[in-house]
Amino acid sequence: MGLCMVRTSLLVVAGALLFTTTTVSAQVPQTPPAGAARQGGAGRAAGAAPARVSRPPLFLKEEWKQTPANDEHPVTQQSIASPNLELKLYGPSSEHIQLTGRAGDESNPIHVWTGECTSPCALAFRDRVNFADLSGLARIRWNTKTSGFHQIRPIVKLADGTWLVGNRADGTTRDWLISEFSLADVQWLRLDINRVVTTGNIVERVDLSKVDEIGFADLMPGSGHGPGGWVDVAQFEVYGKPVAR
Numbered sequence: 001m002g003l004c005m006v007r008t009s010l011l012v013v014a015g016a017l018l019f020t021t022t023t024v025s026a027q028v029p030q031t032p033p034a035g036a037a038r039q040g041g042a043g044r045a046a047g048a049a050p051a052r053v054s055r056p057p058l059f060l061k062e063e064w065k066q067t068p069a070n071d072e073h074p075v076t077q078q079s080i081a082s083p084n085l086e087l088k089l090y091g092p093s094s095e096h097i098q099l100t101g102r103a104g105d106e107s108n109p110i111h112v113w114t115g116e117c118t119s120p121c122a123l124a125f126r127d128r129v130n131f132a133d134l135s136g137l138a139r140i141r142w143n144t145k146t147s148g149f150h151q152i153r154p155i156v157k158l159a160d161g162t163w164l165v166g167n168r169a170d171g172t173t174r175d176w177l178i179s180e181f182s183l184a185d186v187q188w189l190r191l192d193i194n195r196v197v198t199t200g201n202i203v204e205r206v207d208l209s210k211v212d213e214i215g216f217a218d219l220m221p222g223s224g225h226g227p228g229g230w231v232d233v234a235q236f237e238v239y240g241k242p243v244a245r
Helices: 003-027
Strands: 058-062 085-090 098-100 111-113 121-127 130-133 139-147 153-158 163-166 177-182 188-192 197-203 211-218 230-239 241-244
Touching (some): 085 211
Antiparallel strands (some): 130 241
């Protein structure tokens, strides 16, 4: 047999062996790595869809009530359009939080205004029937405008009486702005509600599953009428799950 024929025979044999090895390997079932059936969450079978977290419903919405004959006056319970909400005012000069604006006026909607407060002040809502579960995908949406360096910040009162104020701050001096944010992204400081002053360090692992009151704070004194320093807040919406009191 010539050298050329020998080489050809060897190549044929090698190709046949490679084909056989590949075919057998493909037919042998692969053993899954340990714990593969639990990937994607403990106790969930492989291939199962991840648990869906649903967005909570609208818990409260306040757009204020205004009397056309009285354009600017201190905000009171009579200013609340939602019958199931209680108005709460906090801070040494919170009785000077004003209600002003006109229904249907985009440039001057009905809103509360902190310009007359001579100290930090805050406003909160309390649902008469339910606590609010603000865990998960709970969020706040508000329509605000500010002056100077003032900004609006969320505040909450937990069921155990703890008051907290968030590091989320909104406000533009240029125009009214509707914005919203997830409460899960907010960091919280304890709030001395009588003075509306922050205390201590960032609170870790805040449980928002049972919130008694929800609102906002202006942590700076107002400057009065005209540009200077104040916060305007028109509609205020909270998305969370109701929890019976």
